[in-house]
Amino acid sequence: MTAHLKQDEPDTRNLLDDMVQGIIGKPLARPDGLGKVTGTAPYAAEYPIANCLEGVLVTAPFTKGTITGVHKDSVLSMPGVVAVIDDQRLTARAAQGGAGEAPAQPARKVGYFGQPIALVVAESFEQARDAAKHLTFEYRAENVADVPLDPEKTDAEPQDGATRQGDLAQAMSQAAHSVDVTYTTEGHSSAAMEPHAAIAQWDGNSLTVHASLQMPNYNISELADALDLGEDQVRLIARYVGGGFGSKLGISEEAVAASIAAMELERPVRVVLSRQQVFQTIMRRSETSQRFRLAADENGRLTGFGHEARVSQLPGESFAEPVLQSSEFLYGGENRLLQLEVARIHRMTAGSVRAPGEAVGMPALESAMDMLAEEVGIDPVELRLRNIPECHPVNGLPYSSRKLAECLEQGAEAFGWDHGPRKPRQRREGEWWIGTGMASAARVHNVAEARARVTLKPDGTALVETDMTDIGTGTYSIVGQVAGEMLGLPMDRVLVDLGDTDSPRGPGSGGSWGASSICSAVFVACEDMRATLAKKAGVSVEELKLKDGGVIGGASLVELLDGEELSVEGHYEPGAVEDDFTASGYGAFFAEVRVNRFTGETRVDRMLGAYGFGRVLNAKTARSQCLGGIVWSIGAALTEALLFDPVDGHIANCDLAEYHVPVNRDVPDLEVIMVEERDPAASPIQAKGVGELGMCGGAAAIGNAIYNACGARVLGFPMTPDRVIAAMPE
């Protein structure tokens, strides 16, 4: 049976708080932990499947054109080579998150340098890898000099949905204080530690694919569509996912290629992308150029707010890095102009990388706000506090629950923020200037439709099944905690079965909607189940107190079930409540950095993030998400930049040696504050998203600290030593 909830109203019952098992929110260790630390948790490429062939993708050595012929015989006589796949169904790109349909086909139409064009299949990995380098093919390439590659030198299309209110130009000219500044950010790569991988098996009618996926619920449609199969012929399994950060939202080239090969060759086929291929063929976060015009009165209250941004994308792709997202509602200012434009260029596909939009929009905004605070001559924390609007500055909607002020205040307090006058170059230790900076955090709250089946077994244990994934976020933990809390079961009596499309469709892990959406589906199922159990126990559902496998002072679940099994599929849908509120997670970052006055090197000495994201479902895994967000902030602030070749648009630094994700030594002592909050409009469990919020603005706290330390106002992220030196006053 199914229990359904479409949330049209805020749920202020806070039912989880009335439960008595006492595990919700607790910092419990992950049930999947021992598997991970002992190397026994299997990731996509690691299933021992007999007779499995190995496939390696071949990529295009040109930017734009068409593959006109593939010389299969150039490799078919090589040892171990079984086949060359250049099927029309091979995909040229990964699907965008939530696409639910096949990504661009066929692969022979090339739109960016390094695009997959064929698959070489052999008995061993070594044979396939070598043969893939030997495959010859013919192509017609357009003159690369005529192919647009530089977003700054290409005309851009304005996107729909611009905000125009009042007269920003006039507000700027009449402002007591104003800032007009343009910040740039470079492209980013998700760089999840597990490369994209798939093992496909075909039994003549149905396809089973072990793959590394964030959203099997969409991926099943994408893969079925790409292969012209029915969804009922496809099963995806993704029980352990070695990180996603957006890069595994959509079905990607290796899964489609492995599937076609398995179907054609009637043998299992494994395809794992090389690290270089992950960089070149999956998704980049677009570089951005963002102009801010901030107008304020003498007290620093915003009268005008302008945020105009340019991002880039391949022609034909709809995704555009939504950098304005939180600028829409975070601060006031009655005269507003927010406009996003997209330059169409032939770099690889732009798509979602952790916190698309705010990950780069917020650092730029919060840097401009730091300049405004200096302009006005007030403390930057105070500037934020003065500009928290009563309601959405354009549509007038109320905020659902907003802990921005609390985060700013509690964060400042815990960090030991000095509210005094701020002037650069006040502290020096030897070669190092030391300074502090802060920034607000904001990330829109999302939810998505979700289903999960909860089964109470006659032995009094529960099983939760959904195709939802755990990409490191803690889904195994929190799903178990919600079910255990509602049904009165300790964690070791709840088995959570994730990542298999034979189970009910979850929401997928993306947009930070996973936790609140899937846990709401589990909650809905459990609420229904509690009504049944209350009836069996002869009490009202309000009176039903379940703990440790039974009614407190009454029958055990085993007795209540009496040999029966109870199974309910919870079905949660976002509803009209979304239209009535502006819902977002909020926070504040505080950082202390040191900048070497000779070399411009920046090291973060300490950093704090204070966040309000509704109910905390597991304090340990939620904190870890926040820690990860701060680490990403450090990377975005100081080291991460994709470098695109100006001649053909390929990524020059397409490996982990030269694309610098932070290392352990880059990360100092970190402090996380999770502000107590329930957001009844966000979800029936009063929770909001965590993972992305953790990085939305953090890079600005570091950049502002660099300015405070040494006086270098660097107008581009990342703030590498060369840029810091160039901006440093002598």
Add this chain to the structure above:
Amino acid sequence: MRPFDFQRADGLDHASQLCADGDSKPIAGGTNLIDLMKLQVETPQTLVDIHRLPMGQIADTDDGGLRIGALASNTATAVHDRVRSDYPLLARAILAGASQQLRNKATTGGNLCQRTRCYYFMNIDQPCNKREPGSGCGALKGIARLHAVLGTSDQCIATYPGDMAVAMSALGATVEIADTSGKSRSVAVRDFHCLPGDTPWRDNVLEEGELITAVILPPPVEARQLYRKVRERSSYAFAMVSVAAVVALEDGRFSRADLAFGGLAHKPWHDPRLSELLLNKEPSAQLFDEAADVLLDSAQGYGENDFKIPLARRTLAAVLAEATGMEL
């Protein structure tokens, strides 16, 4: 990786014979060679395993110097008692490079022969005169962030990426090389690596079949030894610029100023004019600036790497100030 014939050398002579053919490569730690073989940047037909040859010893020389066997791991060198006490610059340079895992495998000889990290060299879909003579230089019109500003040619602007050799250059070390006939020759580390000129495929002076057997450090001197590596990431990253310094003062004047630089050129950069300028002079901000003028008088940037010119100047000043105890 292309198929190759795997041979195990049972002695130095055997290894030299096996390596005499231009399509053979010796392999010891393999941390650079296997990396490049997977990319098919290196495609040896024969791989000669030398890693178990007894060439890993680190031993005192008769004159009080130190002989570091070609197969001593970077870790073994960095933690060696005498390296730590007498050649701290070398220990520091090694420890500033790569990761412990890589240093545990990488060897003295292999590290000297480490190839460039130029993006275009490492990508066989791109032109590179070093990898494929005559194909052009992708970096010249492309992304030159890692690239050289000194001693470049119109054929190649790649850098030597290592740290260890920069320290060895400043220390005035010598490379001991065995040829195929069993004869030994010595080349100063400062002369071991080549500039690209019009033979950019040539990284160093090794002839076919020649193998590095050791590096000889001269007897230690009374001096401050500093290694400064500038990098945006605080660890596990190649140098943007690095400076190795062996510096001593007598009566407030430089009595020794041996400097070498990483990240600036196709080789660890050593310019004898620097010590000529500095010797017998009192340290001062102006003098450091003059030293930088000399160091960089022929420097040329290629866009993305223009920053290396001011960065080298500033880093040199920082190192000289630290070495002389001056406050700048």
Add this chain to the structure above:
Amino acid sequence: MPITINSQTYDLPDDPRVTLLDFLRHDLALPGTKKGCDHGQCGACTVLVDGMRINSCLSLAAMHDGDHVTTIEGLGTPAAPSKLQQAFVDYDGYQCGYCTPGQICSATAMLQEIANGWPSDASESLEGPMEASGAEIRERMSGNLCRCGAYANIVAAIEDVAAQEDPA
């Protein structure tokens, strides 16, 4: 000579191109050792060879004849985890878990390196003894990338074990 892995001996692969990493993952069905980059740039493939940590991706299996290799599977099991393995669970020293076996193998060797008095780039002095301080652990663990950003918890887990009398 055969290779010994987690106390069991195996014959080396026929194809000399097979790396130690692929030999473990494919040929021996020991996928606990992870392939993150295959080029020595991430540390996910870290294993111990005669007690020393190396990147198994940059090592040919054929060159390990006679060597004793310990992988994550050899350090502990879900029923009997090592102290470091348990500490990583307790401190949430991971998220997605993909870099975790490499981190733990690396940390296992690192504690021994500190006990040996080996210096690091973060050491004030090159002369021992060395301490398992936060700054030392951070530098010494920098050859193991964690994209989830679990570093703070990884350091906490290692510090806890290092402070115990017998970290093994």
